[in-house]
Amino acid sequence: MQIKVLGSAAAEGWPALFCECDICKYAWKHKGKDVRRRTSYLLNDDVMIDYGPDVYGQSLQFDIDLSKIGAIFFTHSHDDHCDPVEFAWRRQGFSVVTKDLHIYANQTTLNRIQQRLMNGDWERYHIIPHLTLPGVPFQFKQYKVMPILAQHAAYPELPLNYIIQDAEGKTALIGNDTGWWCDASWEHLKAYKLDIAIIEATMGPKYFDHTRGHLGTGAAVKVRDELKRLGVIDDNTLVAVNHFSHNGLGLHKDMEAFFNPQGIQVCYDGYVLKK
């Protein structure tokens, strides 16, 4: 199983659009791993998790043949994870598209995308929508997927994290955006043994213990520790943090200095997790 990080920033990117803060100035000057696009992942070469406003640039930067993407699993409807405009070009007259694209998403996200399509007509865009609910597993090709409820977007949206198992039995968790999970989500997690666990650390060192809607760096370590206590991960699990906000003040080198000694990797754009 291979997961490529196509973006590692929170909503406003890093450096953030229009931002005058010192962290963003540093990123502009030094570039490298502190330049972060909006969070998205490529699973092997046929599934994407989230499809945000940086998708066109990401497809060029990371050499992604989008015509090979058979499915997109959406975590939630927020603008940094879902950019409906970028589906518009699948319509006849723009791009030549013959293959179906399966979209797995909660109702709020499906509604957002459908509103952007001419007459709300999925077929015209070769898109097959699937309403995806927490705790209700689904299968796409060789992938067995368990969506779990994230603690994030406001009700009635049901934001999702994903536990994804491939044909070889390798299992990965996509754990953004979320704060501390509800009991039901922890219960679902307990049934798995993860090879890869991507946790979020949006709030950085500034909001170290933050657990509502997002995690600070200290809270991310606590999530890792709880996953370990429950037997969901062990020393062989590749654990990484992702989805960072400049407002959390953690430059890449500072995040590595904090996380690496604790056995946690820090994602950056282009980072590949393989098991």
Ligand SMILES: [Zn+2]
């Ligand atoms: Zn986000």
Ligand SMILES: [Zn+2]
């Ligand atoms: Zn900034």
Ligand SMILES: [Zn+2]
């Ligand atoms: Zn969000």
